[in-house]
Amino acid sequence: MSDAILSLEGRVAIVTGAARGIGAAAAKALAGAGATVMIGDVLEDELAATACEIGRGVLAQRLDVTDASLWSEAVKLVMQRFGRLDVLVNNAAIVEYERFENTSVQSLRRILEVNVVGTFLGMQAVLPHMKRARRGSIINISSAAGLMGLNTLSAYAASKWAVRGLSRSAALELGEHGIRVNTIHPAAIDTAMTHPSGLSQEEFSKRSSNVPMGRWGQADEVADAILYLACDASSFTTGSELLVDGGMCAGQRIFDRTASRAVE
Numbered sequence: 001m002s003d004a005i006l007s008l009e010g011r012v013a014i015v016t017g018a019a020r021g022i023g024a025a026a027a028k029a030l031a032g033a034g035a036t037v038m039i040g041d042v043l044e045d046e047l048a049a050t051a052c053e054i055g056r057g058v059l060a061q062r063l064d065v066t067d068a069s070l071w072s073e074a075v076k077l078v079m080q081r082f083g084r085l086d087v088l089v090n091n092a093a094i095v096e097y098e099r100f101e102n103t104s105v106q107s108l109r110r111i112l113e114v115n116v117v118g119t120f121l122g123m124q125a126v127l128p129h130m131k132r133a134r135r136g137s138i139i140n141i142s143s144a145a146g147l148m149g150l151n152t153l154s155a156y157a158a159s160k161w162a163v164r165g166l167s168r169s170a171a172l173e174l175g176e177h178g179i180r181v182n183t184i185h186p187a188a189i190d191t192a193m194t195h196p197s198g199l200s201q202e203e204f205s206k207r208s209s210n211v212p213m214g215r216w217g218q219a220d221e222v223a224d225a226i227l228y229l230a231c232d233a234s235s236f237t238t239g240s241e242l243l244v245d246g247g248m249c250a251g252q253r254i255f256d257r258t259a260s261r262a263v264e
Contacts, residue, residue: 006231012082013230014074015227016122019046021191023095024053025219026089026226031057033227035087038078040065044253065092065118066254071125085129087230091118091141093159100154103150110157115159116166126180133179137228139229140167141222142243144187150209160185164241171239179262182229190216213246 013030017023018039027039031054039054041047046255051060059081061074078085093115096107106157119140131137146152147162173179188194188211211217222244228234229242243249 006227006233008035008087008227008231010231011035011086012038012078012084013087013089014038014040014078014117014122014126015091016040016063017087017141019043019050022186022189022219023089023091023194024050024220025223026091026128027058028054028225028243029220029223030089030230031085035043035230035233036082038074039122040074043090059104059241063092065090065122066105066113068121068125070122075129076126079129084133085126086133086135087137087139088122088126089139089141089226089230090122090163091195092118093141095153095156097152098155099101099152103155108158110164111155111159115156116162119163122167123166123181127174130179131174131177135232136179137175137230138167138170138181139226140181140183142167142183142185142241144185144243144249146242147185147249148182168239175238180229180234182234182240184222184229185241185243185245186222186226187211187243187248188216189219189244190217190223191219210253212250212253215246217244217246 008030008042013035015023015037018027018077019041027037031037036057038059038061038098039050040061042064044062047060063074064070077159094111098177140163143159143160146164150157167181167183174181225244
């Protein structure tokens, strides 16, 4: 694949939840491909640090994705400064690890508000500008939890299944306007979100046994998938679900009955 088709030179992107983890890695990858990037988050100090790392071609803006007025301000600022908006990466999300029977309705609502409503508001905020330009790539970060159930993550899984349905439905409506909508489904990515409080590094490392590739993924590996969906390499791809999960969603691993056989 040529560098030209992976280029985002002259294009403008918004990335939410960009203070750290996958969002920060995505912003760096998009900027590295030539895009101008607005990065948004409620973690203002970490957001500023990420902006400094990226350097030129980045604009940092405090953004609570659950607030429609802040979305309006952010998109208005992008259009005033740069005159166009080509890519939206809805990455901002929260997670709480809790058994289903102990999950409160307040916790469920909080997670849905950020993970689903935040994604919904972002899509609606950029839509008029993308429709007018007859182009755009919306990339919604779902999860492996949006493709299967995960214990202690019922509320989070519900939110990520919702992101998946929202994205597919929007893709059906927006394709005629030249706007693509796709989801990425990460799993076992080594970020702050995947380290529940109280979990030792040893216990965390043991969890790699659930990953067919035998290791945890890195935020940069998800960022590469985001870059692909943002650029012209994926120009005929919409309504798709791209897994970056080390094989976790491929199926259930069972006991290997061939492992103890003698080699003849």
